[in-house]
Amino acid sequence: MAHPTGANRATVDEDESQTALPTALAEEFRAAGIRDFSIDDTDRAAYSSDASLFRLVPAAIVFPHDEEEVARVLSVARRLGVPITSRGAGTSIAGNAIGRGVVFDFSLHMNAVLDLDPDEQSAWVQSGCVHAHLQKQAKPHGLRFGPDPSTHTRCTIGGMIGNNACGPRALGYGRTGDNILALKIMLIDGTVVTLDGSDASTTFPRLHELVAQNLGTIRTNFGTFSRQVSGYGLESLLPENGFDVRRAFAGTEGTWGVIIAAKMRLVKNPSFTSAVVLGYADMVAAAHDAPLLKDFPVAACEGLDSRMLDRVIDTKGAEAVPPLPEGAGWLVVELTGEDEAELETETQRLISESKSLDSAVLDAKAAAEVWAIRADGAGLVSRTPDGRDAHAGWEDSAVPVDHLGDYLHDLM
Ligand SMILES: Cc1cc2nc3c(=O)[nH]c(=O)nc-3n(C[C@H](O)[C@H](O)[C@H](O)COP(=O)(O)OP(=O)(O)OC[C@H]3O[C@@H](n4cnc5c(N)ncnc54)[C@H](O)[C@@H]3O)c2cc1C
Known part of the structure; x- marks a missing residue:
C-alpha cells in the first residue's frame, strides 16, 4: 500500500508515472474487465491532492464496483509493482489520501449501507459510505454513529477508519476505532480477511512477532491518552488487549490493506441534551479550564477562537453567528442525560464550577x-482570506487535556 511519505513510492519512476505507466495500467484494467477507471490528465490532477498542501499525481484512478474488481486491480498492481492508495472523500489534511500509482476511489460505487440492525445497534457499510448517509439511515431508529468529524457531510466510513477520525462527539462516543465491530479487508496479496476482534495472531504471525519483540516500548509509548491517534495503534495488539487487529487497523491510513466493508456500532440518541457555551478571555484560558469537563456527562466539546468567528462572519455574514457570551475564546459543551432534571443540575454545576x-x-x-x-470554520481557516491555501500541517495536534492550556500558551 502506498503512502506519500512511504518508501514504496520509489517503486514508480516519476517520469514513467507521467507517461508510460498510465497507458500500461489502462490496458491491464481493460483486459481485467475493470468497469470504471481514469487515466485522464484532468482527473489525475484532481486526485493529486486531498485537503492538505501535498501533491502527488496518481498514474490512474479506479472507481471499483465491488470486491472482485478490487482484487483484480491489486493483482495488476502487484504484477507491475505499482503502489495503491485508498481514498474516500479525500478530506485528509496530511496527504493521507494521495499517492503515485493507483488511487482507489470508493465513494462512487461502493458507498451503500448494506445492513442495519436496530436491535443489535450495528450497521454493515461499504467503505465508501458517507458518514451523513449512515446517520440518515440510523436516525429513524433513534440511533446514530458516534464520532463525527467536521467533514461528516462528505467523509466516508473507510476514510474515518483510515484516519481513526474523531470529531467533537468522540468525547462521548469514542474514536472511530472504538466503534468498529468487524472489518472486511483485502490484503495486498488479494486475501480477504474478516476481523471481528478475536485474536488474529495466526493470521498475522509477523505482526504478532513484532509486537512480542517490542512489548515494553508499546506499553509505555502507545495509547497513553485517548486522542493519540497518529501512527499505528499498536497498543491494541498487546497480549492484554487480545491482539485485536480490527481495532489496530483504525489509523493505518490504508497501509495495511483495503477496507471493503465495515460493521460499525450505532448508539442511541440521548433522551436529553444541553448545550452550554462558556466564554473566556482567550483560548488559552478556555483550554486551562477544559480538564473540568472530565467530571461531567459530556458528549461533545469544542473550542472556538474569536479569530475563527471573524472568518465565518467575513465569509457568511454576521447572521451566521448567534450571540455568544462575553469573551474571545469559548468552550462549546454538549451534556447529555436520560433524566431532564438531573441534566439541568449538571448544566448549572458546570457553569458555576467553571472559571x-x-x-x-x-x-x-x-x-x-x-x-x-x-x-x-475548520474549512474556512484552511484558506487565507483571499482564498489561497493556508499553511496546512499545524492544524491538528493531539494533547492530553491536562496539558492543553500550557500547550496552547507555548504554541501562541
Ligand atoms: C475542514 C476539515 C475538518 C476536519 N475535521 C476533522 C475532525 O473534526 N476530526 C477528525 O478526526 N478529522 C477531521 N478532518 C480530517 C478528515 O476529514 C477525517 O479524518 C475524515 O474522516 C476522512 O475521511 P475521508 O473519507 O475524507 O478519507 P480520505 O481522506 O479519503 O482517507 C483517509 C485515510 O483513509 C484511507 N482510506 C480511505 N478509504 C480506505 C479504504 N477503503 N481502505 C483502506 N484505507 C482507506 C486513505 O488512504 C487515507 O489514508 C477534517 C478535515 C478537514 C479538511
Whole structure:
C-alpha cells in the first residue's frame, strides 16, 4: 500500500508515472474487465491532492464496483509493482489520501449501507459510505454513529477508519476505532480477511512477532491518552488487549490493506441534551479550564477562537453567528442525560464550577448554529482570506487535556 511519505513510492519512476505507466495500467484494467477507471490528465490532477498542501499525481484512478474488481486491480498492481492508495472523500489534511500509482476511489460505487440492525445497534457499510448517509439511515431508529468529524457531510466510513477520525462527539462516543465491530479487508496479496476482534495472531504471525519483540516500548509509548491517534495503534495488539487487529487497523491510513466493508456500532440518541457555551478571555484560558469537563456527562466539546468567528462572519455574514457570551475564546459543551432534571443540575454545576467570564445555555437552533461554526470554520481557516491555501500541517495536534492550556500558551 502506498503512502506519500512511504518508501514504496520509489517503486514508480516519476517520469514513467507521467507517461508510460498510465497507458500500461489502462490496458491491464481493460483486459481485467475493470468497469470504471481514469487515466485522464484532468482527473489525475484532481486526485493529486486531498485537503492538505501535498501533491502527488496518481498514474490512474479506479472507481471499483465491488470486491472482485478490487482484487483484480491489486493483482495488476502487484504484477507491475505499482503502489495503491485508498481514498474516500479525500478530506485528509496530511496527504493521507494521495499517492503515485493507483488511487482507489470508493465513494462512487461502493458507498451503500448494506445492513442495519436496530436491535443489535450495528450497521454493515461499504467503505465508501458517507458518514451523513449512515446517520440518515440510523436516525429513524433513534440511533446514530458516534464520532463525527467536521467533514461528516462528505467523509466516508473507510476514510474515518483510515484516519481513526474523531470529531467533537468522540468525547462521548469514542474514536472511530472504538466503534468498529468487524472489518472486511483485502490484503495486498488479494486475501480477504474478516476481523471481528478475536485474536488474529495466526493470521498475522509477523505482526504478532513484532509486537512480542517490542512489548515494553508499546506499553509505555502507545495509547497513553485517548486522542493519540497518529501512527499505528499498536497498543491494541498487546497480549492484554487480545491482539485485536480490527481495532489496530483504525489509523493505518490504508497501509495495511483495503477496507471493503465495515460493521460499525450505532448508539442511541440521548433522551436529553444541553448545550452550554462558556466564554473566556482567550483560548488559552478556555483550554486551562477544559480538564473540568472530565467530571461531567459530556458528549461533545469544542473550542472556538474569536479569530475563527471573524472568518465565518467575513465569509457568511454576521447572521451566521448567534450571540455568544462575553469573551474571545469559548468552550462549546454538549451534556447529555436520560433524566431532564438531573441534566439541568449538571448544566448549572458546570457553569458555576467553571472559571468562565460569562456563559449561555443555548436552545436547539442556536446550538446547531454554533456547531456549524466549528464545522464551517475548520474549512474556512484552511484558506487565507483571499482564498489561497493556508499553511496546512499545524492544524491538528493531539494533547492530553491536562496539558492543553500550557500547550496552547507555548504554541501562541
Ligand atoms: C475542514 C476539515 C475538518 C476536519 N475535521 C476533522 C475532525 O473534526 N476530526 C477528525 O478526526 N478529522 C477531521 N478532518 C480530517 C478528515 O476529514 C477525517 O479524518 C475524515 O474522516 C476522512 O475521511 P475521508 O473519507 O475524507 O478519507 P480520505 O481522506 O479519503 O482517507 C483517509 C485515510 O483513509 C484511507 N482510506 C480511505 N478509504 C480506505 C479504504 N477503503 N481502505 C483502506 N484505507 C482507506 C486513505 O488512504 C487515507 O489514508 C477534517 C478535515 C478537514 C479538511
